[in-house]
Amino acid sequence: MIFSVESRSILILFLTGVVMMAGCSSTPKPTDQTSKKEISSTDEQIFVGDSVEMSYDPNVIMKRAESFFEKESYAESIVEYKHFLDLHRNHVLAPYAQYKIGVSHFKQYRTVDRDPEPLQQSIQSFDKLLQDFPASRYETDAKQTILICKEQLAQRHLMVGQFYLRRQSYLAAAHRFEKIIKEFPELESAGDAMFHLAKTYQDLGVEEWSQEWLLTLVKEHPNNPYHTDGQKLLAKLQKNNPSLLASLPRDPSLNGPNLTIPSLREQNAANSSKNKPISNDQALVRTISHTPKSPTGFPSPAPALARPPVSTATNYPSPHTFCTIGNWCDSTSSSATTNPTQLPDSARSCKTGEWC
Known part of the structure; x- marks a missing residue:
């Protein structure tokens, strides 16, 4: 069949239009529908x-x-909950937002050997909940979580203190144990710390302090796992050091055959055992006499190691120099004085030319 020029042009235009219409009527990509469906099926809108x-x-x-x-x-x-509280402090959900801030901090905590910052932040958040929104429905749970956080912090200090004790870093260990007793006295871990603190002072050679902490453990924590071990150690210390019994309150529950005065042979054996090599911490403590009890009834912390104030009624030979502990003592020292009435509490009698 022979087409004229005009018919051929019309056919070409027709075919071109069909192709263009087919291209415009193509279906959209399935990925677009899937994306819209995923967004609409969640709360991410x-x-x-x-x-x-x-x-x-x-x-x-x-x-x-x-x-x-x-x-x-x-x-x-946490950022969003805080943003909510900044804008809507009086909203009905404000206590809930403050509660979830504390929970969010707590959820970030991992194990006792990791950073304790989430626990501390959680305690602060729950304390703020109890202060700003008293008698809220979240109060009971907040108090329970605070105790859990404190117990975890105490266990961390206990772990670090035991590590220092094994390394014979006695003053560092004592600092950790005393921190538990001071900051978390209501926890059972405080009793654990008392026992380990007593062991620390025993290794330091300050057995009177050790006995005082053991007495406190026995009296204040009768259900502590270390209660029995504390009684045994206390009986052993009192048996080996009968001269200290008069300076300590006696515990009637510890009376018995274990507290009899040791024989001369036993005393000699105990004295000979003290001649073993000592650590630097032991040497430091043994150069300083016993610290008086603090107003709370507990001995002063080990790192302080302060001596009792020098009595002004004592007759000292003349000339005699008094210096502050931790300083080189001589007549030209800025902390030295020859007048006992001018002494600070931290001063002691020292010989000229020695480390006080």
Whole structure:
């Protein structure tokens, strides 16, 4: 069949139009539909939309915080909960937001040998909940979680103190154990710390301090796991050091055959055992006499190691120099004096030309 020029042009135009229409009617890519479906099937639409609503609407902020919390993105959830409280302090969900801040911090804590900062932040957040929103429905759970956080902090100090004790860093160990007793006296871990502190002072050679802490453990923590071991160690110390019994309050429960005065042979054996090599911490403590009890009834912390004030009624030979502990003592020292009435509490009698 022979087409004319005009017919051939019409056919070409027709075919071109058919091809163009087929191209325009192609279906959209399935990935676009999938993406829209994924967004609409979750709560992530709260991350898109009007910026004013996202920044100020309480429901949007709370949903965003909850979404981060469910994904275990606790740092981001804390930011959103705090943002909610900054804008809506009087909102009905304000106590809940403060509670979830504490929970988010607590969830970031891992093990006792890791950074304790999340525990400390959790305690502060729950304390703020109890202070700012008293009698809220979250009060009981907040108090229980605070105790858990404190117990974990105490266990961390206990672990570090035991490490120092094994390394014979006695003063560092004593500092850790005393920190538990001072900061967490209501916990059972305080009793554990008392026992290990007594062992530390025993190794330091300050057995009177050791006995005082053991007496405190026996009296104040009868259900502590170290209670029985504390009684045995106390009986042993009192048996080996009968001269200290008069200076300590006696515990009736410790009376018995184990507290009899040791024989001369036993005393000689105990004295000979003290001639073994000692650490630097032991040498430091043994150069300083016993510290008087603090007003709380406990001995002063080991690192302080202060001597009792020098009595002004004592007759000292003349000339005699008094210097502050920890200084080189001579007549030209700025801390030296020859008048006992001018002595500070930290001063002691020293010979000229020695380390005081």
